[in-house]
Amino acid sequence: MRERKWIDCPVCGSKNSMRKQRGLTEQFRPAGYPPVPDLTGLDGQFCTKCGDGFWSKASERKIAHHLAKHKAEYDSKRVVAADLSSVQETAERLRVSPQGVHKMMKTGRLRSVFVAGKRLPIRADVLKKAKQRGRATV
Numbered sequence: 725m726r727e728r729k730w731i732d733c734p735v736c737g738s739k740n741s742m743r744k745q746r747g748l749t750e751q752f753r754p755a756g757y758p759p760v761p762d763l764t765g766l767d768g769q770f771c772t773k774c775g776d777g778f779w780s781k782a783s784e785r786k787i788a789h790h791l792a793k794h795k796a797e798y799d800s801k802r803v804v805a806a807d808l809s810s811v812q813e814t815a816e817r818l819r820v821s822p823q824g825v826h827k828m829m830k831t832g833r834l835r836s837v838f839v840a841g842k843r844l845p846i847r848a849d850v851l852k853k854a855k856q857r858g859r860a861t862v
């Protein structure tokens with residue numbers, strides 16, 4: 725994937741104000757979850773005037789994985805076995821491969837928890853996604 729190189733800031737309109745930055749640290753606070761441990765080593769392009777900007781594609785991916793893992797770890801303390809679905813069942817319901825299910829969980833597109841070292845999908849989210857997909861194909 726090619727990164728777009730920003731020169732002028734699309735947020736505040738300043739000319740030639742976008743700069744590449746590396747080694748950034750950011751704290752994320754997803755609603756309904758405890759604060760996420762700081763995520764380091766991020767990079768992106770940011771405006772020297774307003775501070776707004778964009779993460780690089782690699783950093784965006786890193787952030788998504790980090791947040792999905794944090795939520796899964798926290799949710800694993802408050803869900804019970806009956807709330808969970810198996811990877812195989814989820815794959816059948818969503819008509820994707822088991823690998824596809826793992827990828828969805830990793831990127832945070834499907835909510836999941838860790839149980840005994842395994843990552844399992846949350847049933848309610850699987851059913852919601854299955855319903856959305858059903859509508860999308862009608």
Ligand SMILES: [Zn+2]
Binds near residue numbers: 735738
């Ligand atoms: Zn700006």
